[in-house]
Amino acid sequence: MSPATTAPPATESPMPADRNTPSDQENVPLLLQGDRFEDTFRQSSVDYQRRFRAQLRTLPSHLPEPALVTFTSAHDAEIDRLSLELGLQGYPLYRIDADDCADHRLVLDPDAGTMCIDGLLVRPELLWIRHFMPNAIMVNGSAVVSRYIRDQWTAVLEIVREWPTTHINPPASRRASRLAQLRQAAALGIRVPDTVLASSAEEAAAALTCPPTELIAKVAGDHFVQHEPGQVTGVFPRRVPAAASATEPVPLLFQRYVPHDREVRVFNVGDELFAYEVRKSDPRDVWAQPEAVAVTAVDVPDRLAEPVTTLLGCTRYAFSGFDFLITPDGTPVFLECNANGDWTWFERGAGDDRVSRAALHYFTTHPALSPTAVRDFRG
Numbered sequence: 001m002s003p004a005t006t007a008p009p010a011t012e013s014p015m016p017a018d019r020n021t022p023s024d025q026e027n028v029p030l031l032l033q034g035d036r037f038e039d040t041f042r043q044s045s046v047d048y049q050r051r052f053r054a055q056l057r058t059l060p061s062h063l064p065e066p067a068l069v070t071f072t073s074a075h076d077a078e079i080d081r082l083s084l085e086l087g088l089q090g091y092p093l094y095r096i097d098a099d100d101c102a103d104h105r106l107v108l109d110p111d112a113g114t115m116c117i118d119g120l121l122v123r124p125e126l127l128w129i130r131h132f133m134p135n136a137i138m139v140n141g142s143a144v145v146s147r148y149i150r151d152q153w154t155a156v157l158e159i160v161r162e163w164p165t166t167h168i169n170p171p172a173s174r175r176a177s178r179l180a181q182l183r184q185a186a187a188l189g190i191r192v193p194d195t196v197l198a199s200s201a202e203e204a205a206a207a208l209t210c211p212p213t214e215l216i217a218k219v220a221g222d223h224f225v226q227h228e229p230g231q232v233t234g235v236f237p238r239r240v241p242a243a244a245s246a247t248e249p250v251p252l253l254f255q256r257y258v259p260h261d262r263e264v265r266v267f268n269v270g271d272e273l274f275a276y277e278v279r280k281s282d283p284r285d286v287w288a289q290p291e292a293v294a295v296t297a298v299d300v301p302d303r304l305a306e307p308v309t310t311l312l313g314c315t316r317y318a319f320s321g322f323d324f325l326i327t328p329d330g331t332p333v334f335l336e337c338n339a340n341g342d343w344t345w346f347e348r349g350a351g352d353d354r355v356s357r358a359a360l361h362y363f364t365t366h367p368a369l370s371p372t373a374v375r376d377f378r379g
Contacts, residue, residue: 029235030201030217030244030252032225037234041226042075043099043138048084049373050095053120056087056373061121064114065372067092068363069124071132071160074099077344078359079130085360088378090371094122098136099229102149106156113164125368128168128319130340132157135226166368168318169339176315178220178253178336184314185334190307192334193255193325200247201240204254215240215254258333260325266300266308267321267343269358273308275300276346295349304332311337319359 049056059065068086072079074097083093094117096104107116115122134150134157141149161171176184182192197220198204201212208215218237225233239257263278279294300308308322311334319341325333343355363369 027246029248029250030240030246031219031235031238032233037236039232039234041073041099041136041230041232043136043230045074045095045097045099046080047093047095048080049087049093050083052087052377053094053118056092056377057120058373064112064121064123065092066123066125066369067094067372068126068128068369069094069096069115069117069122070128070130071096071098071157072128072130073097073133073136076131078342078356081344081356082359082363085356086363087373088376089364090373090375091364091369092122092373094120094124096132098132098134098153099138101132101153102137102139108159108163110164124163124165126168126363126366127160127163127165129157129161129171133222133226136229138229169320170316178218181337182334185307185311188307188310188314190310190334191331193258195253195255197251198254199251201244201254204252208254208256210256212240212244213242214257216257217252217254220251220253258325258327260327260333262326263335264298264301264304264324264326264332265321265346266304266324267341267346267355268308268312268317268319269341269355270318270362272358273300273305274343274354274358275304276350278346290349293349295346297350297352297354301326301330301332303330307332307334315339317341318362 057065068091070076070079070093072095076097079093079095083095086093094115096106096117105116105118109115113123115124134154137150137153139146139149161167179195179197182195186192193216194208196204196207198207201215201217204215205212216237217240219235223234223236225235227233240254263280265276265278267274267276275298277296277298280292282289282292304324307324311322312320315337317337317339321338321341321343323335323338325335327333343359347353347355
């Protein structure tokens with residue numbers, strides 16, 4: 001999600017107050033001060049096809065099964081549902097989760113264009129790299145062994161990114177930083193927040209010529225710190241408090257606050273676009289107080305369709321989610337693109353399943369895939 005806060009009425013200009021008071025511990029990074037959001041991610045996959053892969057397969061063992069292959073994590077709800085729905089129609093999906101990848105066998109043959117996953121030969125006609133994070137790998141061993149395994153899986157993931165097949169989201173575009181996304185959008189004439197990467201709020205404020213309290217701070221990387229496999233702490237966007245003057249241990253993205261009425265997430269599934277309106281009073285409500293967030297399924301606003309389509313022409317993503325603020329006069333302001341396109345939370349909040357249905361249709365009609373597994377197998 002994005003660093004948006006719900007703006008006050010258009011006649012007012014102050015930013016909403018920050019609920020978290022600054023920490024007295026000066027060495028604590030800004031985004032870890034105050035109340036922390038902590039959670040435990042599921043580490044055992046509930047994937048339907050993974051559980052019954054051998055029974056679902058119909059091809060002889062020496063023939064590679066054309067399939068969708070995804071590298072993700074055990075808590076990937078979108079892949080859980082997609083695997084079930086595709087499996088019931090006979091479309092194979094092979095999945096490698098970061099959480100337990102060290103316990104599974106993998107053979108990559110680039111000349112043949114095949115992968116052998118736990119002894120089952122696969123041709124990844126479509127390859128989707130999603131939530132595969134080496135920090136999630138569960139390892140029993142010394143610190144050296146643990147670091148060795150995670151470092152080498154990071155290298156393996158780079159090899160997978162280069163695999164000669166159709167990638168759902170092209171690897172080069174997928175890895176574009178948030179700052180690169182903003183620069184690209186601005187170059188295309190799409191409005192973005194004034195942004196700088198800096199080691200302190202004071203330096204960012206000086207660069208953006210505004211008071212520090214008019215800034216939103218966010219990480220340049222992932223919004224979760226996974227200090228132990230499955231154990232996560234959120235480092236979510238927040239406005240800069242008045243007392244924030246310490247130098248951060250790592251540079252943050254600082255953005256000048258943009259007064260706005262609402263936030264809109266626009267998903268694309270291929271060429272189809274789906275929009276959800278989000279209203280909240282604090283940047284971290286999405287994770288920390290989801291009950292305080294209102295999500296509504298809406299038609300794609302006319303003024304959003306063109307910038308989203310323009311950005312998609314650059315990224316060539318098959319699945320993604322674009323975050324925008326909508327100013328009081330209706331101007332869209334681009335914040336970032338989520339290349340994983342996670343949509344389950346939005347559908348649950350809005351009480352619809354438009355994106356899920358579109359995702360199923362995308363894969364069952366994709367020319368690279370065909371049903372080669374047992375249909376309607378329910379174990």
